[in-house]
Amino acid sequence: MQPTSTVDRPEAPLAPNSRTFARAFADVRDAWHHRELWAHLGWQDIKQRYRRSVIGPLWITISMGTTALALGLLYSQLFGxxxxxxxxxVTAGFIIWNFILGVVSEGTDVFIANEGLIKHLPAPVTVHVLRMVWRQVLFFGHNLVVYFIVLAVYYPALSKPYSMGGDELNSHPGLSWTMVLAIPxxxxxVVNAVWVALLFGIISTRFRDIPPVIHSFINLIFFMTPIVWHVGVLNKVTGDGGEASWKVLIAELNPLYHFVEIVRAPLLGHTQEWHHWVVVGGFTIVGWALALIAMRNYRARVSYWV
Known part of the structure; x- marks a missing residue:
């Protein structure tokens, strides 16, 4: 007798014409139409996490505030x-990094963590990704309160431009209306966060070694990204010779630096450099292309892999 258990047949045959880009686009489009569902589920995730807590989601803000303050005090002394x-x-950079970290970490487990819903809820698989991304956006909103508190405390010093002996690390251009450019x-x-979770979520569902690998390297990437240190520190430490040039180049070759900088620069009153937009735009196009290819080929297999 031939075995009939799904354990023996982990991958069922795909339906005809299931491997099409039209189906992949339809999944993303239908998931957007279910926004009331994933928005409600994302908000419920936060409420459930802080259930029976006295101050609830404010713990998110308190945790971010204490971490940013500790890092700011420590590294300001180390770097003078x-x-x-x-x-x-540091506060702005760490808030943005925390969003990226949450998307990457939870994105690898997004389908695995929603195994029950995927098997019993007839909904596009992108719904689970949008739920996770929306939850991270809500976390980002809570953490942004810390930035406004720091901004209010240091507003007299940040509201007008000043320079200390030509030192770029201790100079500031002053806040202006360009802060609103942080919104787009x-x-x-966020658009990039969706394709990251789709692509790595599908790959991690099939190959369960991917999440531990990413979790192992994510802390190393944090220290390699200019978040608690400034790119100008490389010039200050090594001087203006050729040695500094290749070290700055290594920082520029880190794609996460560009993702952080396009938001952090306007929040601090700095001008958004055009090459940051070029790099992020390039990753957006290539990333979504890879995610749609993965959706086209393996979207229908996710329910059998979880």
């Missing part, structure tokens, strides 16, 4: 920088 410019820099920049990061 003024706290009134360095603490806002963050929206672009």
């Amino acid at each position: 920088q003024q706290l009134n410019t360095f603490l806002p820099y 920049a963050f929206a672009l990061i």
Whole structure:
């Protein structure tokens, strides 16, 4: 007798014409039409996490505030920088990084963690990705309160431009209306977050070694990304010779630096450099192309892999 258990047949045959880009696009489109579902589920995730807590989601803000303050105080002394410019820099960078970290970490497990819903809820698989991304956006909103508190504390020093002896690390251009450019920049990061979760979520569902590998390297990437340190520190430490040039190039070759900088720069009053937009735009196009290819070929297999 031939075995009939799904354990013996982990991959069922695909339906005719299931491997088409039209089906992949339809899955993303239908998931957007279910926005009331994933928006409600994302909000319920936060409420459930802080159930029976006295201050609830405010713990998110408190945790971010204490971490940013500790890192700002420590690294401002290590690098000899003024706290009134360095603490806002670290706070903004760490808030953005925390969003990226949440998307990458939870994105690898997004389908595995929703095994029950995928098997019993007839909905597009992208719904689970949008639920996770929306949850991270809500976390980002809570953490952004810390940035506004720091901004209010140091507003007298940040509201007008000043320079300390030509030192770029302790100089500030002053806040202006260009801060609103952080909104479209963050929206672009959210768009990238969706394809990251789709692509790595599908790959991780099939190959369960991927999430531990990513979790192992993510902390290393944090220290390699200019978040608690400034790119200008490389010039200050190594001088203006050729040695500094290739070290700055290594920082520029880190794609996460560009994702962080397009949002952090306007929040601090700095000008958004065009090459940051070029790099992020390029990753957006290539990333979505890879995600749609993965959706086209393996979307129908996700329910059998979880």
